[in-house]
Amino acid sequence: MSQRHHTSGHHTSGHHTSGHRAPDAGRAPLLVVDDLRTEIHTPRGDMKAVDGVSLTLDAGETLGIVGESGSGKSVLGRTIMGLYTTGSTMTVSGRVLVDGADVHALTAAARRELWGTGVGMVFQDPMTALNPVKKIGLHLTESLRGHGGLSRAAARARAEELLRLVGIPEPARRLDQYPHELSGGMRQRVVIAMALANSPKLLIADEPTTALDVTVQKQILDLLGRLQDELGMAIILVSHNLQVVAGRADRVAVMYAGRIVELAAADALFAAPRHPYTEALLASVPRLHHPPHSRLEAIGGAPPDMVAPPPGCRFAPRCRYAREDCRQASPVLGPEPGPGGGPENGPGNGREAARVSGSEPGGEGARVFACHHPVRPVTAGGS
Ligand SMILES: Nc1ncnc2c1ncn2[C@@H]1O[C@H](COP(=O)(O)OP(=O)(O)OP(=O)(O)O)[C@@H](O)[C@H]1O
Ligand code: SF4
Ligand SMILES: [Mg+2]
Numbered sequence: 001m002s003q004r005h006h007t008s009g010h011h012t013s014g015h016h017t018s019g020h021r022a023p024d025a026g027r028a029p030l031l032v033v034d035d036l037r038t039e040i041h042t043p044r045g046d047m048k049a050v051d052g053v054s055l056t057l058d059a060g061e062t063l064g065i066v067g068e069s070g071s072g073k074s075v076l077g078r079t080i081m082g083l084y085t086t087g088s089t090m091t092v093s094g095r096v097l098v099d100g101a102d103v104h105a106l107t108a109a110a111r112r113e114l115w116g117t118g119v120g121m122v123f124q125d126p127m128t129a130l131n132p133v134k135k136i137g138l139h140l141t142e143s144l145r146g147h148g149g150l151s152r153a154a155a156r157a158r159a160e161e162l163l164r165l166v167g168i169p170e171p172a173r174r175l176d177q178y179p180h181e182l183s184g185g186m187r188q189r190v191v192i193a194m195a196l197a198n199s200p201k202l203l204i205a206d207e208p209t210t211a212l213d214v215t216v217q218k219q220i221l222d223l224l225g226r227l228q229d230e231l232g233m234a235i236i237l238v239s240h241n242l243q244v245v246a247g248r249a250d251r252v253a254v255m256y257a258g259r260i261v262e263l264a265a266a267d268a269l270f271a272a273p274r275h276p277y278t279e280a281l282l283a284s285v286p287r288l289h290h291p292p293h294s295r296l297e298a299i300g301g302a303p304p305d306m307v308a309p310p311p312g313c314r315f316a317p318r319c320r321y322a323r324e325d326c327r328q329a330s331p332v333l334g335p336e337p338g339p340g341g342g343p344e345n346g347p348g349n350g351r352e353a354a355r356v357s358g359s360e361p362g363g364e365g366a367r368v369f370a371c372h373h374p375v376r377p378v379t380a381g382g383s
Contacts, residue, residue, distance in 0.1 A: 064245030067255035137175030
């Protein structure tokens with residue numbers, strides 16, 4: 001089990017902090033997402049649920065993806081997995097490379113193979129991932145057998161080992177129980193064990209703790225950090241809650257209306273957001289980088305209709321910094337323009353983010369954002 005991907009070399013006694021990964025210089029990223037678009041065909045028209053997302057992820061790295069409900073986080077995760085592909089209900093374009101393999105160009109059989117060893121996913125709702133009439137052991141052995149070619153006995157032994165790995169006491173007994181006999185936290189551990197069954201190099205954890213109380217949330221997130229250190233896997237941690245990714249992600253991508261609007265090292269992003277939406281998200285989180293007595297602000301207004309998004313910047317109707325130009329030209333994702341930079345915000349296009357990787361020199365500190373009038377970093381005075 002855990003010996004398969006012992007590549008990280010980080011044994012930080014289970015304490016997972018951001019920015020601790022030493023990138024493997026010169027190695028291709030584990031994950032490359034290039035201008036990914038997922039258009040869902042609806043009776044009202046095509047919904048641009050994911051609208052030109054580019055990013056990379058190194059082996060062993062943690063990327064947080066945050067944004068309001070409906071911003072496209074789950075659709076992005078499922079499209080990266082290759083669960084969402086072009087068909088009668090949607091159109092996918094762009095590229096996803098996992099360890100060099102183009103997920104959307106694979107045959108269905110090769111993609112299933114990839115789901116075992118390349119990418120695992122913890123789905124947003126643990127109960128839908130578990131069949132109420134199937135025992136826990138069967139869930140796990142079914143996750144295994146398609147890939148490992150194991151005998152029944154070996155699969156059961158591995159299932160028990162997996163339950164132990166995710167911190168479930170008396171694993172042998174649990175194998176013979178049904179999902180409803182377990183607490184919510186235990187069920188989520190089972191779902192994580194299923195995703196880990198074949199030691200994926202990348203785990204996509206979509207809101208892994210939403211349905212759980214705060215104490216259990218912390219246990220599950222700590223578990224993911226410990227597993228990451230033990231197994232050396234990369235994690236995409238998806239949450240609408242910034243506090244979930246704070247202190248756990250190396251980098252954070254902020255999604256708004258199907259696009260990444262800011263991507264930066266977690267510490268830098270939390271300390272000084274540049275995109276007004278990131279700033280607003282941070283302002284709506286209690287006790288995170290807030291001076292005492294500051295007011296908690298909800299983000300006014302609603303996200304745009306993704307069937308007919310507004311022209312220009314999609315955040316403009318809700319943005320306190322919006323000016324006329326924002327409603328005309330869509331800001332592109334790119335780095336801070338230099339002193340000689342043009343009037344537009346940065347030279348980047350949608351693909352710029354692909355170069356903002358931990359594997360590049362200085363990459364940990366690199367930041368991209370899409371805004372014509374970004375939040376000024378550290379201003380004394382101000383309004
Ligand atoms: N299968 C589908 N058919 C139609 N619309 C869909 C489908 N899946 C997602 N959508 C729509 O795509 C948009 C993005 O949804 P998505 O589930 O990715 O949001 P999210 O960021 O994960 O939100 P949440 O934080 O609530 O989980 C939403 O408007 C959603 O209603
Ligand atoms: S481009 Fe304009 S409207 Fe959009 S986030 Fe920046 S300042 Fe606000
Ligand atoms: Mg979701």
